[in-house]
Amino acid sequence: MVMSRALLRRIVVLAAVLAVALTTAVVGGAGPAGAAARHPWPGRQLLFFNHAYGVFDRTTADAIEHSDYLREFANFQVRTTTGAGGETWTGRYLLGHQTYLELFGIGDVPGKDGELGAAGMGVSTEHAGDLTTVTDRLPAEGVPDPVTFPQTRDFGDGVPVPWFDSVYTTEDYDTFGAWAMEYRPEYFADPRSNTEPARYPGDVGRDRYLPNDYRDHLMRDVTGIELGITRRDLDATLPLLRAGGFVVHADATGAVVRRGGTTIRFDAVPVDQVGVRRIAMSLNRPTGHRHTETIGHSTLVVGPGPSAVWTFATA
Template sequence: MPISRVVQMLAALVTILMVALAGAVGAQAGTARGLESRSQLMFFNHAYGVIDRVTADAVEHSAYLREFANFQVRTTTGTGGVTWTGRYLYGRETYFELFGVGDLPDTGYGSAGLAVSVERAGGLATVVERLRDQGVAEPVRFLQTRDFGDGVPVPWFDAVYVTDEIDAFLGWGMEYRPEYFADPRSNTEPPARPGDVGRERYLPDTYRDRLMRDVTGVRIAITGGDLADTVPLLRAGGFAVRPVPGGGVVAHRGGTTMRLDVVPRDEVGLRRIDMSLNRSLRTRHEERIGRSTLTVGPGPRAVWTFPDVE
């Protein structure tokens, strides 16, 4: 065969491969754009972290935190009689929980979680459909109940997550139940609109008398396996998800930015919480709480950092 003919055939083959590759890349990008163009159904609800005992005890007994936020230390009884003791900082629509080692069953130091929730009744069913569209054949469904002390569990919220086989981090979607809102012991607000199961209705307005207004950002170090199980949920909820250098993702939309960094199993844990304030401060205040640091101001913001100390 003449050399010129061989060259022509090779050139044609290269062209075919380039077209095929471009089509594959385009399809993948189109899929990502399609997922992110969906309406946002879920918003950041709360996050938790299991921190070292020294810091957890310092948080529990901090006089400053009681001035800074709607702060509570509470033991809760959930589904199956499981109990946990947390330190809670509540905002207008968002909050976070801090546990010491031993306060949350079946977890150890560095364990963490992230909940995103729907604002309208029935939204979680659509999230489940979107998970299945991404290849999650059997999303895990769970009903969380709450016992207010009389031994009668009240339906609290429906939850969904990709898998119950986790390393140290659980991301889940949730929808508050009407039975919980109807119970006067929940101290929740009346609906602002038909089908309202939103975060603002769930949380009290006590934040108005404190500095902290809401959680605007969280940063958590997790394993690659836990990240892979969390990204489909974030996409199903309508968040924009972007990779970050070094491994991990940033998810945003809805007022709170969530950063999940990929690390080895022995380096996982809550790293940072960003908060907005009800008013702008002229000066900067730094509060050492155990081994963590809460920096408040200047301006209408605060940052709480938690180093890896174990």
């Protein structure tokens, strides 16, 4: 599915795109966090949680890949994708209605992006042209030179198909980054994408992109995610989310980001404590009992009721 931001970073470097570091922010100060108070963005939300990825220990990643329960619980896939420049990556995917998860093990992604605790998050538009608006807002959020990149996908014939346009705030990161994306009409037009017809003019939304096989399983969507990331990575992430219309509450311990159906909790931690910690999911139907599934060094609790929580061990 969608290429992780970690791989986007490497392709940008290979393509010799100039990386411009984000002006360091201090939450509540004169940097991007303070700029948000001076530049509120009224009106409709432009960016929505699309997916998150994380790198887990090999035991947990292998248990996820071979879990019979996950194949019942969600539209679960293990797939290798080829992106721009011939880069390939193999991920374990739990695909929902509008959101999904992309899970790696240590070493599945080269370099430090494949180290334990590395993670990232994609947020996407629902209307064509909204990514341009978000990009134009970033200077007011303390990001004078956003980094943009057009991603492609190779369906196996060696011919790259435009997939999505992306923007992120910096190439200077520790272990986590967020990027904004807008799917391209050429991708929707290709029958191999298996996407749905537009529901309205300019529809580039998540409903259209993701398949409807989620209906045959319990998992519906990601409603919450908690991550430990460094302060520097947090300061580079919040301007993008603010520019996209998310509601951000930041303090000395981290930030809580809401709006659009998914709540994101960032805990500012030392680099040796980073990683995906907890994922909350909605279900297509409520369950009458509690089911607990141990998957490597993680625990998935489903029900009772219309929700599930997946907790991962931290170092």
